[in-house]
Amino acid sequence: MPKTWNNLLNIGKYVLKEEKKRNNTNLIAFNGYFNKFETGSSSLFEFIYSYRNLLDDTLPSLDSQTAIDAVEMIKRLKDEISSDDIYLMSLSQILNNVYDGNVLFFKFYYMPVNNDIIDFAILPGEKEGISAADIWSYNIGINNAISEERKKRSAIALSYINSKQIQRKMTMEKKFYSAITSLYDEKEVCEILNCSLFKQIQPIVLSSIINNNYIEYSEKVYQYFYEYMFENETSAKKTLKRIVDINKIYTITLDTQDTSIGLIFFITIIVITFIIIMSFFIFLINSILDYFDFIPIDFWILIVVGTLMVLVVGILNIGKVTAMKCYFKQMILSLGYLLNVIPILYKFITEYLYKSKFALWMNSHFSHRYLFLLGCISVNLIFSFCKFFFPYDIETLIINDGQNFQICKMNSIYGKIFVFLNYIYIFIVILICFLLIIKERKVEKHHFIIGNLFPIIYLDSFFLIIYYIISLLHIYQFFQCFILHESILILFAISNYSVLLYVTNIIIKNNNEYKHKQKTTINLVKLKFETNYVVTTADLDDSNNSFNTEFTDSHINTFSNK
Structure with a gap:
């Protein structure tokens, strides 16, 4: 009896060749037993199990080279010593051929048979001493x-x-x-x-290895295997990948085994974060932030912190989905957005509504702006804290012929209420900002503030709304869904910080132009004063007049050379 599959293949080829010399073309060398309605999928796993390296090894990973070699050997046996029709024969068809003496090797489940022409043996393996047997109970x-x-x-x-x-x-x-x-x-x-x-x-025992619906799983396995084995639509590697995807839950990690997307976005976020932090420290060291007198420096710092918090959400998207991650992602994203918008809202209120009691109160003492900031953030934190008592559920999306993945799902009605209130609150903040912009857009003295701060409000609100909409939609392409979420968060941070850099450049430019005009005006005033001094001393004696004229000329020349 053959001990290995290669041995069985060689024996089968030899016997078929010899039988053909005797005009016997009805001999079945090996049946495979991959009938759809009986044991097609279990025969596949049984064959892969026979390809393990050591006796005590478990079933080889289906995406391993060992499994690929096993599946390719199944097809090789079919192509060289069997056929599609023989592989698809039912047990009764095979037994009829056995009793007629037309079968060399055949595979089926053990049953008591009183027939001397049948000799039972264990299945061969990839190497001698390794075998397999699917056990049903x-x-x-x-x-x-x-x-x-x-x-x-x-x-x-x-x-x-x-x-x-x-x-x-x-x-x-x-x-x-x-x-x-x-x-x-x-x-x-x-x-x-x-x-x-x-x-x-x-x-x-396959039924104990496969924890999900075994019958449904087996049907899908056989469907993919059939397309490879009998329709030649794909490769062994792709077929096994599709089988793995039936039960596999995909997550984006820093490991590049499935995809390098996680590592690429992680590095991108780290690099952007480093650039923002370093450039901001350069601003502080060079006192560039001193030019930002129309918004307090500490509020500019909060805007940068808010931008970095949005990037943190991108990092939380990497790795296994958990209820705590779902909670913190929502909290950090909304808080990061508010830290970007509230300092600008503060400027709008104190600038446009400067006669109102609220604006006068905020301008009366520097600590009042912190109370305003704390009050705005506290509303968001209250909603976020309430959601903590109604944790997110992790929903698994099963994608046919695709990648299964998990998403955050708030199923509690009370949790949904707090999520909705949080969205409404952020929308109200956005609405107030836009109403103030519309109200004051025709006031000429406010053109600079509106023109330079409006892009921040617009872009931040646009990306936040798009992010929330995409989160509510069910996008069933896992990798595309991840890339879309990460790209929006990165674009949010880049566009937000780019506008800040642009505003910085405009402010510095305007400040330099102002200083240049101020210096020119001072010089002209000095020149005019000294000229008047010469005229008013005309009545002095000639010696004094000569001395003053020489002094004035030299002074004017000295000034003009500066």
Whole structure:
């Protein structure tokens, strides 16, 4: 009997060749047993299990090279010593050919057969000593709804059926194999059964490995396998990848085994964060922020902190989805946005509504602006804190012929209310900013503030709304969904900080122009004053006049050379 699949292939090729010389074209060298309605998917896993390296190894990973080699060998056996029709034969068709003496090797489940032409053996493996056998069993349970007395009687009956004595009797009379392995050490049992064969079996119980719906899973596995084996639509590697994707839950990580997207975006976020922090420190060191007198420096710092918080959400999107991550992502994103907008809202209120009691109160003491900031943030934090008592659920999206992934889902009605109130609050802040911009857009003295701060409000609001809309939509392409979320957050940070740099440039430019005009005006005033001094001393004597004229000329020349 062949010990390896290569050995079986070589024997099959040789026998078929010799039988053809005798005009026997009906011989079946190997059936494979990949019938759809019986054991197609289990035969696939059984074959892959026979390709493991060591005896005690588990089922090889389906996306491993070992599994690819096994699947390619299945197809090679079909192409070289079998056919599509033979691989798809039912057990009854194969047995008919067996009894007619037209089968060399055939694979099927063990059953008591009184026929001397059949010699049972374990399946071959990729290497000698390695085999596989898919084990099916029946489960017997006791109804939990019955009385305690009936439960006890049922337990006694089950104990009797599973006792070694009854198992020995069934094994010897019906020639069925028992799960009590010690029976195969008994001489009287081995006189009836092939105990040596059973001891060599290397079982795999697929139903215990696959935790999900086994029947539904098996149907999908066979569908993908069939397309590869009998329709030649794809490769072994792609077929196994599709099978893996049936149950696999994809997450974006820094590992590049599935994709390098996570690592690319992580590095991108770190680089952008580093650039923002370093450039901002340069501003502080060079006192560039001193030019930002129309918004307090500490509020400019808050805008930068808010921008960095939005980038933190991008990092939280990497890794396994958890309820805590869902909670913190929403809280940090809304807080980061508010830290970008509230300092500008503060400027709008104190500039446009400067006669109002609220504006006068904020301008009366510098600490009042912190109270205003704290009040605005507190509303958001209250909503976020309330959501903590109604945690997010993790929903798994099953994608047919795609990547399954998980999303945050708020199923609690109270949690949904607080999420909605949080959205409404942010919308109100946006609305107030835009109403103030519309109200004051025609006032000429406010053109500079509106022209330079409006892009920040507009871009931040635009990207935030788009991000929330995409989060509410079900996008069933996992990688595209991740890229879209990350890109929006990165664009939010880049556009926001770019506008700040632009405003910085405009302010510095305007300040330099103002200083240049101021210096020119001072110089002209000096020149005019000294000229007047010469005219007013005309009545002095000639010697004094000569001295003053020389002094004035030299002074004017000195000034003009500066």
